[in-house]
Amino acid sequence: MTDRIFGGLMVALAAFFIWAAFQIQLSFITDPLGPRAFPIVIGVVLGLTGLIVALRPDPEPDWPALPRILEIVAAAVVFFAYGQLLSVLGFLICTFVAGGYLSWRLGAPPLKAVAAGAAISIGIYVVFHLILGLALARGPFGI
Amino acid sequence: MDTFTQLANGFAIALTFENLFLAFVGCILGTIIGALPGLGPANGVAILIPLAFSLGLPATPALILLTSVYYGAMYGGRISSILLNIPGDEPAMMTTLDGYPMAQKGQAGEALAISGIASFVGSFFATWGLVFLAPSLVALALLFGPAEYFALYLLAFATLGGLASANQAKAALAAALGLGIAMIGVDGQTGVPRFSFGEVHLYDGIDFLVAIVGLFAVAEVFVFLEHKGEREAADEGDKLSVTGRTIPPLSMLKETAGSMGRGTIVGFFAGVLPGAGASLGSFLAYGFEKKLKNKNDTFGKGDPRGVAAPEAGNNASAGGALVPMLALGVPGSGTTAVLLAMLMTLNVQPGPLLFQQNPDVVWGLIAALFIGNIMLLILNLPLVAVFARVLLIPVRYLMPAVAMISFVSVYGISGSSFDVMMMVIFGLLGWLLRKMEIPTVPVILGILLGNAMEVNLRRELTISDGNLMALFDSPLAITLWLMAIGGFLIPIVAGRFFRRPEGVTEKEAEANVGD
Incomplete structure (x- = not known):
């Protein structure tokens, strides 16, 4: 079933991609093929292979139970928040929270997870920023 | 003799203090990255590229660092x-078959030593192969026009799934997905934006x-996160320490x-072939050795030859895979695709011109590989117990650190949180694709080569004034087209003869993808 749904989605994506390719504006500089043709060919390949996957699906993959899927979604949400808040809270705080959260979810006891978050955050800061001079996002305290 | 002069120049470049130091750091990091299950060469090198880039390393030192890794x-x-x-990375899968039984017999030290020496032999001779084969491939590649390049890229995609590919439709779908992503952004030839939907961040395309x-x-x-708990329970039970002699009799x-x-010969040629990569190299080397030498049915029960062959094979194919990547600009495996990405980031275009325009990069790199190999042999024989200790770091502390370093690394490219978001989306996509057994390496290759492929197609059609037959104009182009079509179709017919034996496939799921 998974392959059928995914294949169907890919056919839809291909249709959208081809439609979007036709919307590409043509410029006054032209070559025989133009900017639309190659994307259209790719869209056709994507659509055809999607169709094959939908029509001849592989055995069902081994999906994890719902709690595990939620676990992955939750981690993704934390990562998104990390990306959004990086410019507000700065590297140290964000990394402490995200690293600690991940460590906790991967099975560390809460206190150790807090320690792991702090160690990861400070460790990366020291190695990559202080020693190697990489620019990291600055937080409210200027670090 | 010209080759030797250039190799000598390469050694002059590689033997500076900075480059030696980078090779040393790369060797240590690489051994650790390879040893840790869950961190393979492809993602290890991928995380380090943006770092090497933001640290402002020039092309040669950066390449030395990352190929040492x-x-x-x-x-x-x-x-x-x-x-x-548990294989530390995918190519090491075949080593579990005889390596772990040897360790169970109390011969872990011997197994590590033999495999270390086999690794050295494999990569040492493969690097010589690179020295001699790459320049002759360059001579051939100079005959390539846009039509030939276009066909060559097709060949790379068609064979990427390898002979063991289970489902060619999925491999082609993955390639189309990658090529489609490459189309996002401003068209380099006419300057019009494509598929960016007014989003400014997408004008430059997706990095x-x-x-x-x-x-x-x-x-x-x-x-x-999906498998947490399961693996650690298994780990505690059968963790073996380094016993036996670390100097083999x-x-x-x-x-x-x-x-x-x-193993070296089989592995090297498996590596040079497009789309094979190190996993196939070790797989074929083991299979070949077993067919030849399994008279007393000792394979799979701790036969040292079953450790030596695949290890020589995977290291030799790692060297072999560098040949098409450097000489043609077409990578044959996940990790060489990542190395290609690094060269492109540094504005070094691999391919035949690389050997003419940047001989210092190529030969400095090759010399560094020789030096790195000797360092690795020394690091891996007496010091193997030290690296074995790294395996004791639990996943729950290791993976968060790896994740956060990847975030830092990606943020370091542009300092934009948009890139961080895109990376998370690609992470979810990658997880989904892996669940569905859709290979991710063609996606990467599509993103990497999409624009070059289109440029060559359009250039050829501009020269021929729109005549599509120009794509099949030369014998070379026709050969490449036939190889591409054959390479795509053969696995559909013959794939099951090359598929991995039962039992290994389960371990494959645990090892990470894309050697």
Whole structure:
């Protein structure tokens, strides 16, 4: 079933991609093929292979139970928040929270997870920023 | 003799203090990256590229650092194969078959030593192969026009799934997905935006480094979250320590010398072929050795030859895979795709012109590979117990650190949180694709090569004034087209003969993707 749904989605994506390719504006500089043709060919390949996957699906993959899927979604949400808040809270705080959260979810006891978050955050800061001079996002305290 | 002069110049470049130091750091990092299950050469190198880039390393030192990591990972993968029965990276999978039984018999030290020496033999001779084969491939590549390049890229996609590909439709779908992503952004030839839907961040296209780190490293974090608990319970039970002698007896060396030689040859050619990569190299080397030498049914029960052959094979194919990547600009495996990404980031275009315009880069790199190899042999024989200790770091502390380093690394490219978001999206996509057994390497290759492929197609059609037949104009182009079509169709017919034996496929799911 998974392959059928995914294949169907890919056919839809291909249709959208081809439609979007036709919307590409043509410029006054032209070559025989133009900017639309190659994307259209790719869209056709994507659509055809999607169709094959939908029509001849592989055995069902081994999906994890719902709690595990939620676990992955939750981690993704934390990562998104990390990306959004990086410019507000700065590297140290964000990394402490995200690293600690991940460590906790991967099975560390809460206190150790807090320690792991702090160690990861400070460790990366020291190695990559202080020693190697990489620019990291600055937080409210200027670090 | 010209080759030797250039190689000598290469040594002059590689033997500076800075480059030696980078090679040393790369070897240590690589061995650790290879040894840790969940961190393979492809994602290890992927995370380090943006770092090397933001640290402002020039092309040659950056390449030396990252290929040392690549070679080091090929050495490191065997450590967890032998001690934990979990391959540290995908190419080390075959090493579990005889390596772990040897460790169970109390011969872990011998297994590590033999495989370390086999790794050295494999990569040492493969690097010589690179020295002699790459320049002749360059001579051939100079005959390439846009039509030939277009056909060559097609060949790379068609064969990427390899002979063991289970489902060619899925491999082609993955390639189309990658090529489609490459189309996003301003068209380089006419200057019109494509598929950017007014979003300013998309005008420059999607940075392939963001996609690579997402598809490899972040996806790996999701895989660990999915399987948390399961693996650690298994780990505690069968963790073996380094027992036995770490200097192997001479008789064992004599016994395995032939296996190393054969593994090297098989592995090197598997590596040079487009789309094979190190996993297939070790797989074929093991299979070949077993067919030849399994008279007393000792394979799979701790035969040292079953450790020597695949390890020589995977290291030799790692060297072999560099040949098409450097000479043609077409990578044959996940990790060489990542190395290509790094060259492109540094504005070095691999291919025949690289050998003419930047001989210092190529020969400095090759010399560094020789030096790195010797460093790795020294690091991996007496010090193997130290690296084995790294395996004791629990996943729950290791993976968060790896994840956060990938974030830092991607943020370092542009300092934009948009890239971080894109990376997470690619991470989710990578997890989904892996669940569905859709290979992720063609996606990466599509993103990397999409624009070059289109440019060559359009250039050829501009020259021929729109005549499509110009794509099949030369014997070389026709040959490449036929090879591409054959390479795509053969696995559909013959794929099951090359598929991995039962039992290994389960371990494959645990090892990470894209050697």
